[in-house]
Amino acid sequence: MKPLLYAIGPLLFDSLGVIVFAVLLALHLDLVTATIAGTAAACGVVLFEIARGRAVAALQWISLAMVLFSAAATMLTGDPRFVMVKPSIVYLIVGAAMLRRGWMNRYVPPADLPLVGDVMERFGFIWAGMMFATAAANLVIAYVFTPWWPAFIGIVPLASKALLFAVHFTIVQLVGRARTRRASKLEICAAQ
Template sequence: MKDVFARLGSDLFSAIVFLVVYLATDNVILATSVAIAGAIAQVIHARIKGQQLNYMTYASLALVVGLGGITLLTNDPRFMMAKPSIAHFAIGAIMLKRGWMLRYMPPIVVETVPEYVTAAGYAWAALMFVIGVGMILVASTGDLKLWAFYLTVVAGGAKILAFAVQYVVLRLIVTSRRRAAARA
């Protein structure tokens, strides 16, 4: 679980930096510049530490630099605010791969209810798309406080709630099937 939150924090680092600097200074140019510099520094730091970087890391960097550049040219924060939604769409697309979630499940779940894990994987993909659409709609308002609330409370809370529901449901189904198998 700790790895999941660390990865999420890493993926949203530039958005968080942008938000913090913008809220502290009310300066779009400064916030965007610091977010771009932070994203570049994050990749350089990972390379120096010898960490394996995947294409999503480079895609995220390209989005920050590209959307940040547009934000700098237009002085409009909505472009930077759209970056997390694009990331959610990309993650959702990856989650459409059948069975992607099986490798993250304990063996007892994989052996007992693989079809439910596959269904849960598709549900996670749908959640990522819904969050992405919501984030674009919120970003289009240009209301940074509403966007910050959506990014942290709504999107973050939806993922935590989905994880909890998935855990409870899979646990109940596995327990039920194991009991039925023991009786048989």
């Protein structure tokens, strides 16, 4: 249970602004309220990290910048097409940031990194791919299936992240345990 909490805590924290925005849209709150709440949550995450004297992760800065930019554009234009395309822009930028090697290292305890670091690196690229796919799906839904967009944006991005997180976490745990057992067997054989 401890590895799950270690992994899920930063993931939820890093995504808090997007989660707040998506949940409020899914609850059919108006766009302005959802945008303001998402912006406040993203700002709160960065300020909390700064107040604790911790480094703010690159994805947190990107998330904050995109939420602030998109919130300003939403408030100034009031154009619903911009609002519908905005998540695709955010997902593309976040996906591009996820292409950096080692960005997932903060989601595993430092002691486990030598054991599963290669798996975490591969999943970093899988996460980037999911972000790119979500960006494309959002554009299709926004322009071809416009009436479905509020339900899509309120459910699919969060659900796909939760599903990938579950798969990712499970595989990392299984690989970590298998490698630990294999290392123990090798130590026993070497001792004999």
